[in-house]
Amino acid sequence: MPPESLRRGPFRAGFFRAGIRDERLAAVLGRALGIAFSICLVTGLISHYSQQPPAWLNWPSRPFWGYRVTQGLHVATGIASIPLLLAKLWAVYPRLFGWPSFRTLRDLAERLSVAVLVGSAGFELVSGVLNTVQWYPWTFFFPVAHYYVAWLLAGSVVLHLAVKWPVIRRALSGRRQARATRPRDVEVTRRGFLWGVGGAVAAVTLVTVGQTIRPLERLAVLAPRKPSFGPQGLPVNNTADEAKINDSATDPGWRLEIAGPNALSLSLADLQAMPQHSSMLPISCVEGWSANAHWRGVRMRDLLDLAGAPHDAEVRLVSLQQEGNYRTSHVRSNVARSPRTLIALELNGEPLALDHGFPARLISPNRPGVLQTKWLSRMEIV
Numbered sequence: 021m022p023p024e025s026l027r028r029g030p031f032r033a034g035f036f037r038a039g040i041r042d043e044r045l046a047a048v049l050g051r052a053l054g055i056a057f058s059i060c061l062v063t064g065l066i067s068h069y070s071q072q073p074p075a076w077l078n079w080p081s082r083p084f085w086g087y088r089v090t091q092g093l094h095v096a097t098g099i100a101s102i103p104l105l106l107a108k109l110w111a112v113y114p115r116l117f118g119w120p121s122f123r124t125l126r127d128l129a130e131r132l133s134v135a136v137l138v139g140s141a142g143f144e145l146v147s148g149v150l151n152t153v154q155w156y157p158w159t160f161f162f163p164v165a166h167y168y169v170a171w172l173l174a175g176s177v178v179l180h181l182a183v184k185w186p187v188i189r190r191a192l193s194g195r196r197q198a199r200a201t202r203p204r205d206v207e208v209t210r211r212g213f214l215w216g217v218g219g220a221v222a223a224v225t226l227v228t229v230g231q232t233i234r235p236l237e238r239l240a241v242l243a244p245r246k247p248s249f250g251p252q253g254l255p256v257n258n259t260a261d262e263a264k265i266n267d268s269a270t271d272p273g274w275r276l277e278i279a280g281p282n283a284l285s286l287s288l289a290d291l292q293a294m295p296q297h298s299s300m301l302p303i304s305c306v307e308g309w310s311a312n313a314h315w316r317g318v319r320m321r322d323l324l325d326l327a328g329a330p331h332d333a334e335v336r337l338v339s340l341q342q343e344g345n346y347r348t349s350h351v352r353s354n355v356a357r358s359p360r361t362l363i364a365l366e367l368n369g370e371p372l373a374l375d376h377g378f379p380a381r382l383i384s385p386n387r388p389g390v391l392q393t394k395w396l397s398r399m400e401i402v
C-alpha cells in the first residue's frame with residue numbers, strides 16, 4: 021500500500037475492479053497485436069528494401085503486383101493495430117498504479133522496456149497514420165524515423181515476450197479454468213469485450229481498405245485517396261502545380277535526353293514513332309492507396325538498346341521537377357530490362373494528363389509509387 025497521503029484516485033485500494041482485466045485478456049490481445057505488428061514489420065521491411073535495395077540485391081520485378089499487396093497489408097495492419105493497442109493498454113494500465121512501483125531491478129527493467137514498447141508503438145502508429153494523410157507536423161524525415169523506431173519497437177516486443185513468457189503460456193493454456201472462475205458481476209464479459217475490439221478492428225479496416233481494394237472503394241470513407249478518383253481515373257500524388265513543372269513539361273521543345281554510349285535526344289514525336297507497348301501495372305503508393313492502370317509507351321529496354329547500353333546497365337531517371345525527394349529514381353538492370361517497364365506516354369487510352377507525368381513518365385513492376393518518376397527529362401545509363 022502507498023503511504024496514506026498518496027492513497028487517493030487510482031492509488032486507492034479497490035479503485036480498479038479486477039473485472040475482466042486479467043492475464044488471459046492481456047495475453048489474447050497481445051497475441052493479436054503481435055501478429056499484426058509482425059505482418060507490419062515484414063511488409064515495412066519489404067517497402068524499405070524495395071526503395072533502397074542493398075547493392076548485391078536486385079529487388080525482383082515479379083510478381084508485378086507484389087508491392088501493391090505488401091504495402092496494402094502494411095498500412096491495413098498498422099491501422100488495425102490502433103484499436104488492438106488501445107484495448108491492450110486499457111487491459112493493463114491499472115498496473116501503472118501498483119505499489120511499490122518495482123521491487124527488484126528486474127521489475128524496473130521490465131517497466132522501462134514496456135515504456136519503450138508503448139512509446140515506440142505509439143510513434144509508429146501515429147507517424148504512419150499522419151503519413152497516409154501527408155501531414156508532417158515534425159522536422160524529421162518520416163521514412164528514416166519510421167524505419168529506425170520500428171527496430172526499437174521490434175526489440176522491445178521481443179524483450180517483453182521473453183519476460184512475460186511464463187505468464188503468457190499460463191494465460192493462453194488455462195482456457196477452461198479461466199472460464200470457470202470468471203467473475204459474475206462484471207458489466208461486460210471478456211468474450212463480449214473481445215468481440216467489441218474485433219468489431220472495432222473490422223470497422224477501421226472497412227472504412228480504409230477500399231483505398232487499395234477497388235470493390236470496397238465506396239466504403240472507404242476515411243481513406244485519404246479513392247483508387248478511381250482523379251484525372252484519367254487514377255489518383256494523383258503531387259500535382260503538376262505542386263511540382264512546378266507546368267511550363268517545362270508543356271514546352272514543345274521538350275526532349276528526353278539519354279546519356280549513354282550513344283547519347284540521344286528524343287522528342288515526344290520520336291518516342292511516339294518507336295514501337296509502342298502496353299502494360300497493365302498499378303501505382304502503389306507507400307501511403308497505402310493503390311490502383312491498376314493501363315499504360316502505353318516505349319519499353320525502357322528498347323531505349324537502352326538504342327543507346328547502346330550493356331545488358332546489365334542500370335538507369336538513373338531525372339525529372340523536370342527541380343526540388344523534392346522523388347525527382348529522381350534508380351532502376352536496376354532486372355527492372356530496366358523487364359518487358360513491362362515503360363517510359364509511358366499514355367494512361368488508360370489517352371495521352372498522359374499533366375498531373376500524371378506528361379510528356380513521359382516511368383512505370384515499372386513491383387515498385388513503390390515513389391520510384392515511378394513523372395515528368396521525365398533525363399535517362400542516365402550507369
Ligand SMILES: Nc1nc2c(c(=O)[nH]1)N[C@H]1C(S)=C(S)[C@@H](COP(=O)(O)O)O[C@H]1N2
Nearest residue numbers: 255256257258305339346376389392393394
Ligand atoms: N517527379 C515526380 N515523380 C513522382 C512523384 C513526385 O513527387 N515527383 N511522386 C511519386 C509518388 S509518391 C507516387 S505515389 C506516384 C503517383 O503517380 P500519379 O500521381 O500519376 O498517380 O508518382 C511518383 N512520381
Ligand SMILES: [Mo]
Nearest residue numbers: 305306389390
Ligand atoms: Mo507515393
